[in-house]
Amino acid sequence: MQDQIQRNYEEAKKQYAEHGIDTDKVLEELANIKVSVHCWQGDDVRGFLNRDQELTGGISVTGNYPGAARTPDELRQDMEKAFSLIPGKHKVNLHAIYADTDEKVELDELEPKHFQSWVDWAKEQGLGLDFNPTCFSHEKSEDGFTLSHPDPAIRQFWIDHCKAARRIGAFFGEQLGQTCITNVWIPDGFKDHPVDRLAPRQRLKDALDEVFAEELNPAHNLDAVESKLFGIGSEAYVVGSHEFYMGYGIANNKLICLDAGHFHPTEVISNKLSSLALFSPGILLHVSRPMRWDSDHVVIMDDELLEIARELVRGNLLEKAYIGLDFFDASINRVAAWVIGTRNTIKALLRAMLEPIDKLRQAELEGDYTTRLALTEEFKTYPFGAVWDYYCVKMGVPVRETWLDEVKKYEQDVLLKR
Template identity: 50%
Template sequence: MNRFDTAAEIYKNYGIDAQKAIDTLKNVTVSMHCWQGDDVVGFDTKESLSGGIQTTGNYPGKARTFDELTADIDKAMSLIPGKKKLNLHACYAVFEDGEFADRNELKPKHFEKWVKFAKERNMGIDFNPTFFSHAMVKDNLTLSSPDENVRKFWVEHGKRCVEISQYFAEETGVPCVMNIWIPDGYKDIPADRFSPRARFKASLDEILSVPYDKTKVYITLESKVFGIGMESYTVGSAEFCLNYVNKNGITPLMDNGHYHPTEVVSDKISAMLLFNEKIALHITRGVRWDSDHVVLFDDETKEIAKEIVAADALDKVFIATDYFDASINRISAWVTGMRNVQKALLYALLTPHKMLKELQDSGDLTALMVKNEELKTLPFGDVWEKYLADENVNSDYLSEIKKYEKDVLSKR
């Protein structure tokens, strides 16, 4: 009997079919963010990264062009098991033959190369308007700006992104999640909290006035508690975003690095699922007040996955990664984070949720604690190795990445 068979027998004692868990995970799509590969620089502007976010580090080998970025994405995805989507930001528009279009003039044709790339790999595409790193971000304000020219510029950008999102969905045959996040806020205590939010609301209303197929495009809205340079006031707070989403029938997106350090998204998922047909997640890792660290196989990542699986909501949650680390090999950062999301999902699929729920409902909290502790030392690793083997992906990815670094990245 091999190690997986032994592990499967152990899980069977808890009422869990290990192979069924693997087969379920094979069909769970995780959307991989493109911006880890070039430190969120994009192709459309020479502006440095700004607008409440920041990358740190200068590890060699950063992608500088479409061809370099897509080669790195291919290498990362070859080392990641399971079903994947590609998550793009609008700043990754590709211009050729000297053409340029500003963000309020973007068209589907500026993303044709991305569509070809995705279709050749049988992937869908998710999308994000880019409301940062641009000269039209004035005083850290975009959709909430009191300058009508600034606000209208970004409203038009949002409208163009809705059109592009539908283009992605129609071309790939996979629904596109279009996520709106703005950096707007103030470093110090504002004199007027109401008006920026009123302007943000009006801007969102204008963007959503663009006709689109709601079966093909899921527009989401992402909140944040604070950002660099806007520590005292964030226009797109959690309360604003939740109320707007529910009033206007779009999809909430929660990024687990965008809340107070004592808050956890895992605790919010069940509440959100009760009131929304779909929810979306950006899975990252917050460290103190900073988000966007490479996802680990840590307690909160496991709890997020547990809540999704326990609620039987794998078909109701859009799962994407969102982090950027320029201090380590960028491809390793992609592979490590994506694999850890899948590890957490497999761990959740190997958890006897029905048994644990019955213990909770019966009031046997002693047994509940004991069983939860038992589960932590079950041979999860052997089931994970079987999943990797089924997906024809090696457990060791570091040696392959080091080889790619030597052969490709070091020559950039």
């Protein structure tokens, strides 16, 4: 099979070379792109600090597929299996509730030591770590408000938690030599129409100012802020809207996080990238797949994923954008969900990198829209799959759907015994 893959690649390489595309160089560049894979797919966003706490904050995970991780060791074991089937070296995105400690500790008291096992594991695996404060699934968030809470004491609890999260993120970056992105998302909002939309946003702005007051080494930690249009329990009004965080991020030199599921169903984040890139220091992407709402389905190689990849490649934004995943599906094998979503994201980037971008751009500048349309359409059937197969072989991971056999065996040997 490998001989056939090699022959297919050599033939594809010739076809792309006719348009000035060096597939060997493309694969070298692809190998340097890191995708931040979210840990919470593996245990349905339960975490380990407060596992008996009801999942709140407008987050819902459906399904009861067997084998969810119950401990940090099980979650890391599952992620190792997933990464063994995904080409390249990547990052793991942690939430604060995934602290690995026997100590009873509150969110505002978390320290780097509570995540030392994650750092040790990441070093062994050659992975980076990203981080998020967990502003949901907690008794102090049950009324739907955290950083914009009208009660100063509760608001201060969440401020202190976010401060602690930033220090943990900086610890990750320093220890691993890879910058940690610490992303702040809160569920704050009203189910029905509020009288005062301004006051909660003023409180949120003041709280964020306090959260970010401590200067941290940007080589170790970069801050991001994430918006949302609506959520379960905040259908009428979300404090941290896109306009709020876009303004705050640009004014305060923070990364702006765009989640594919956090906008109106007819909006797409791909069309926002070029605009934000002109004014923001960087963009964090939460690549997901909304289905009618922020349902966080497993990422497939659909039109929007391809458009996100094209925008990143065509606009030379890969060094300014940080790619993370955010989905959770308990109706299918959780390891398979990671593999499918991550491989699709990398495939989409590869497809975008195998386009004749210079020719397309030149045709557009000259007003030759016929050539622009013809080439973009013809390249949809160019043999990118042959290049992808070769890349998988080169990176030592299974080709095509053969990875599924390993996941099925892992399910029988490990997951069904939990």
